[in-house]
Amino acid sequence: MSAPEMSPLPLVELQAVSNAHNEWVALTFALPAEAGDVFQAALRLLKTPDVFAALAPLDCILPVSHPQLLEPSHLAGLPPSRVILRVSVAACADLTVQKKLAAHADAGYRLMLDGVADAGVASRCGAQSLMMDAAATLPPLLALVGQSGPHLATGMGSASRVAVCAKAGFSWFAGDYAHHPLPDGPVNDGTSCQRLLALLGLLARDADSHELEVLLRQDPALAYHLLKLVNSAAFALSSPIHSFGQAISVLGRRQLQRWLQLLLYARQQDDGPANPLLPLAAVRAAMMEVLAKAQGWDRDRQDMAFVVGVFSLLDQLLAMPMREVVAALSLDLDVVIALLERTGPLGQLLRLVERPSGAALEQAGITRQAYWEAQLQAYHWAIQVSRNI
Known part of the structure; x- marks a missing residue:
């Protein structure tokens, strides 16, 4: 019996994340709906040869759609020092998920919560970073102070908005502000x-x-x-x-x-x-x-x-x-x-x-x-x- 044919690699848009000096520090993986499970699709790409060497020294921010299903075997071969797992705040409400994420954090993987979490949720998950769309609003001050960061402000449409968010405590930025x-x-x-x-x-x-x-x-x-x-x-x-x-x-x-x-x-x-x-x-x-x-x-x-x-x-x-x-x-x-x-x-x-x-x-x-x-x-x-x- 012949081996099953592998489906084609998913198309991905690599979106740059910059610091306040406009230097690239990380890349986020944006995939279309046709890719199915975004995390699994991103994993396929990251497990192709020489990916981390090609993208060094940038971090890779991976969206984890279903953190309750995330196992250590999924992350095998991915260098913890280069991978940040992005998880929605809503998915972190469950105590079982919090314990699972904390175990991944103990293994060296960094966690970034997408949204503003209730007090204590971030620490129980082992998350140190916050990510949010800050195009129009900013998070409460304590939400940023309570975690060491780096915190990522998305939706940046202008350099002036980047400056506002930097003053608020964000140190990483993403958006189309480079085009303006x-x-x-x-x-x-x-x-x-x-x-x-x-x-x-x-x-x-x-x-x-x-x-x-x-x-x-x-x-x-x-x-x-x-x-x-x-x-x-x-x-x-x-x-x-x-x-x-x-x-x-x-x-x-x-x-x-x-x-x-x-x-x-x-x-x-x-x-x-x-x-x-x-x-x-x-x-x-x-x-x-x-x-x-x-x-x-x-x-x-x-x-x-x-x-x-x-x-x-x-x-x-x-x-x-x-x-x-x-x-x-x-x-x-x-x-x-x-x-x-x-x-x-x-x-x-x-x-x-x-x-x-x-x-x-x-x-x-x-x-x-x-x-x-x-x-x-x-x-x-x-x-x-x-x-x-």
């Missing part, structure tokens, strides 16, 4: 926008190194980040790089283009928080490239896919319509169509990365396994990029 940058940020003054677009234009037409160097000299913030990157542990150079010419030589043309495209998202005050759009742009770019390669596209098309991914958030970065951004650049027509209309092969791939679905994957000829592996590669690369820029 402050209107008065340093990247949005007119001169900076012009320099950014000029640099992008030079990169798009493969300008020579001297032209790039001239423009970099006019932008101290971008130049600073470029030199910081080249001298980081990512390149392990024997002696420090002090000039743009050296940096260009060390990186090489192709890598220079890629890093500069990402460095555009790193423009910030030297002592300010990281730009939350940076890792998102890195994930999109890497996923586009990996999936393009999986479809058998040649090296040039893979590079174009990378560009589409990294440029797809420029309208949000620059706070201007994408048509105006594209008009200032010398991009291939296929790239322009993808960015403006989400059509053509590149546009279809971008839509798939933005909103994956089983039907879209099937139409593109991409398996669930290939898509999950592309996600892991993309997040691994984005994590490394964020740590080196």
Whole structure:
């Protein structure tokens, strides 16, 4: 008798959790209703090879739908130091569930209660963290003080709301606030926008190194980040790089283009928080490239896919319509169509990365396994990029 065929891996949306400095600290697993038991679906993904190495050093927050059924065997092979079990407050009302969760806590797994628990429930469960949708309301002060944390505020739609929640005692944040940058940020003054677009234009037409160097000299913030990157542990150079010419030589043309495209998202005050759009742009770019390669596209098309991914958030970065951004650049027509209309092969791939679905994957000829592996590669690369820029 042949072995039963395994069902395809579930599609998952990995949602980033950041600290107050916009640095990624954890990932939550969001799965569609078709996945069935969300916890079991997440377990299947986490037990594929090299998952925790790819996502290091981030924690993985797993939703436990039925904590009364959770057994130690389910968690076998999962490193307690990297896993946080998220359980709804309603499910913790039962004393049997509280004892079961406390046993998992004693085994080293961290517990995060989804919602505000009655006094004593958190301690009986062994939970130290609270998670809640704080988009409009905040929990009672004692709810946060009574647990050591970190506490996670979800539903964050703006940097100002993150600041309010941080003041209230939250230290982890999730939501779409990265897509709503402050209107008065340093990247949005007119001169900076012009320099950014000029640099992008030079990169798009493969300008020579001297032209790039001239423009970099006019932008101290971008130049600073470029030199910081080249001298980081990512390149392990024997002696420090002090000039743009050296940096260009060390990186090489192709890598220079890629890093500069990402460095555009790193423009910030030297002592300010990281730009939350940076890792998102890195994930999109890497996923586009990996999936393009999986479809058998040649090296040039893979590079174009990378560009589409990294440029797809420029309208949000620059706070201007994408048509105006594209008009200032010398991009291939296929790239322009993808960015403006989400059509053509590149546009279809971008839509798939933005909103994956089983039907879209099937139409593109991409398996669930290939898509999950592309996600892991993309997040691994984005994590490394964020740590080196």
